[in-house]
Amino acid sequence: MLSPDEIDRLLVVTAHPDDVDFGAAGTIATLTDRGVQVTYCLVTDGQAGGFDDSIPRPKMAAIRREEQTEAAAHVGVDDLVFLGQMDGEVVHGLELRHAISRVIRQVRPRVVITQSPELNLQRIYSSHPDHVATGQSTVAAVYPDARNPYAFPELLTSGLEPWSVDELWIMGHGSPSDHVDVTAQVDRKMAALHCHRSQHPDPGAMDGRVREWMRLTASAADLPEGSSAEAFLVIDTR
Numbered sequence: 001m002l003s004p005d006e007i008d009r010l011l012v013v014t015a016h017p018d019d020v021d022f023g024a025a026g027t028i029a030t031l032t033d034r035g036v037q038v039t040y041c042l043v044t045d046g047q048a049g050g051f052d053d054s055i056p057r058p059k060m061a062a063i064r065r066e067e068q069t070e071a072a073a074h075v076g077v078d079d080l081v082f083l084g085q086m087d088g089e090v091v092h093g094l095e096l097r098h099a100i101s102r103v104i105r106q107v108r109p110r111v112v113i114t115q116s117p118e119l120n121l122q123r124i125y126s127s128h129p130d131h132v133a134t135g136q137s138t139v140a141a142v143y144p145d146a147r148n149p150y151a152f153p154e155l156l157t158s159g160l161e162p163w164s165v166d167e168l169w170i171m172g173h174g175s176p177s178d179h180v181d182v183t184a185q186v187d188r189k190m191a192a193l194h195c196h197r198s199q200h201p202d203p204g205a206m207d208g209r210v211r212e213w214m215r216l217t218a219s220a221a222d223l224p225e226g227s228s229a230e231a232f233l234v235i236d237t238r
Helices: 019-033 057-074 094-107 129-145 153-157 183-194 203-220
Strands: 009-014 037-044 079-085 111-115 167-171 178-181 229-236
Touching (some): 019 057, 019 111, 019 178, 019 183, 019 229, 037 057, 057 079, 079 094, 094 129, 094 153, 111 129, 129 167, 178 203, 183 203
Antiparallel strands (some): 167 229, 178 229
């Protein structure tokens, strides 16, 4: 796993607003504090989420963009790309691979963070089909698409040179290889999560669950008692 000092730019690709905040907001805050430039790429606007039947779905999409922008600011991120695909209808394939490859070539990150491309039936919530499809297409965009000058040739003719990502960090994987100690960033992570007001009918319960997940992750990583951590499967793509 590259250290913060080895990373200048990082791209996060997720299916929905709030996915990054559940999985990696503490890590993002740690990196931005060290000067890393971070971009979020949101595949959908999350318009199929929430619990308030009175909110029209187009309005929910606008609300969730605003919530994610507010959440990102809590962890030092102000560069967000919204691909605008329909929540619940994300499909792994050439269209999404093309869109993510474009963003990779624009951002030129050393590291890409995304969701697991594998089903994990022990943690069904992390295996939302939008998450899996986003993970699959992001992996394909990292290798081979974004680095291959002959893949999606219109990207090259429009001035976007090929780009090779050094590492891929997978959130929510059943067998993580690395962890990040985010003890000092827990409050910022929770502030980011609480920005997603349209998604949390019981914010206190959500808060307690996430804090416990981070404590359990830290314990599994043999960090000192009272620590919090986020975990990733790190893939060297060089």
